[in-house]
Amino acid sequence: MVNYDVPFVPNEPDNLHCLQAAYMSIAKYFDPSFNIPMDEWSKLTGFEKGMGTWANAGLVWFKEHGYDVHHLELFDFEAFTVRPKEYMIEMFGQEAGDWGYKHTNVPAEIERMKKAITADVFVRRNPTMKDMKKFINDGYLVRLTLNANVLNGRKGYVGHAVAVIGYNDGFVTLHDPGLPAIPNRQVTFEKLEAAWGDQGRELDAIRRV
Numbered sequence: 001m002v003n004y005d006v007p008f009v010p011n012e013p014d015n016l017h018c019l020q021a022a023y024m025s026i027a028k029y030f031d032p033s034f035n036i037p038m039d040e041w042s043k044l045t046g047f048e049k050g051m052g053t054w055a056n057a058g059l060v061w062f063k064e065h066g067y068d069v070h071h072l073e074l075f076d077f078e079a080f081t082v083r084p085k086e087y088m089i090e091m092f093g094q095e096a097g098d099w100g101y102k103h104t105n106v107p108a109e110i111e112r113m114k115k116a117i118t119a120d121v122f123v124r125r126n127p128t129m130k131d132m133k134k135f136i137n138d139g140y141l142v143r144l145t146l147n148a149n150v151l152n153g154r155k156g157y158v159g160h161a162v163a164v165i166g167y168n169d170g171f172v173t174l175h176d177p178g179l180p181a182i183p184n185r186q187v188t189f190e191k192l193e194a195a196w197g198d199q200g201r202e203l204d205a206i207r208r209v
Contacts, residue, residue: 002136003166003173004029010181012038019143019161020045021177023058026141026163030067030208046112052103052159055143055204056112062206063119070135070205072127077113084110127203129189132164132172135205141165143204144196151176151187151195 007028009021020042027034036044046057055071063069079087084106089097116122135142141163148160165184166173172192176182 001166001168003168004141006141006163006165006175008175008181008183009177011177011179013179015179016049017042017047018177019053019055019058020047022143022161022163022175023062025165025175025177026143026206027062029141029165030206046108048105048108050103051105052100054104054109054112055145055202056109056116059121059204060112060115060119063116063121066209068140068207068209069119069121070123070140070203071116071121072123072125072131072203072205073201074124074126075202076124077117077122081110081113081117126201129193131203131205133167135203136164136167138207140205140207143206145202146192146195148195151191 006025009024009028011018011021017038020038023045024034024036024038024041027036044057044061045053047053059069059071075091076087084104085097085101088101091097092100132142132144143161143163146160146162148158149156151160162177162185163175164172165175167189171186171188174182174185174187174192176185
């Protein structure tokens with residue numbers, strides 16, 4: 001059983017800042033003096049209204065500020081930088097690939113990806129529950145992208161970011177930024193697996209050096 005006492009940061013009222021909230025919880029745990037306001041933090045981590053927020057800017061920020069960072073995902077970021085639209089369609093299919101491409105600031109994201117590639121944070125493979133547990137055991141906090149609808153017992157897909165702050169034999173403990181915001185949310189491994197496995201799997205492991 002491992003559970004860390006991590007400050008909780010909820011999503012903003014617009015329900016568009018779950019990634020920023022999860023990253024801020026992690027930053028506040030490792031650095032109690034962290035005091036960047038959400039509007040500035042949103043810019044630093046790549047938030048743009050009407051666009052999806054990728055992890056790249058946040059990962060680079062953590063790496064540049066003294067953190068050990070690992071991003072596990074099967075997505076080939078180098079291929080995306082060369083032929084973004086075609087690669088997204090290959091990975092996700094025509095409909096989802098087109099949607100993702102249209103909701104991405106591609107030139108900005110390519111520059112962020114290049115920085116993240118240079119920072120050596122990417123591990124190109126699907127993450128597993130075993131990976132998640134090992135990172136938590138080793139003192140990292142973990143950020144996952146999940147299907148919020150599966151997590152909450154609904155149909156369809158809504159992308160959502162949570163911070164994993166611990167686990168025991170039966171449950172994983174999440175800081176779920178919401179909305180609704182649920183700190184220290186207890187989720188079974190089976191439900192987490194279903195919500196995580198419903199799309200391209202992605203895991204960030206972050207620890208202050």
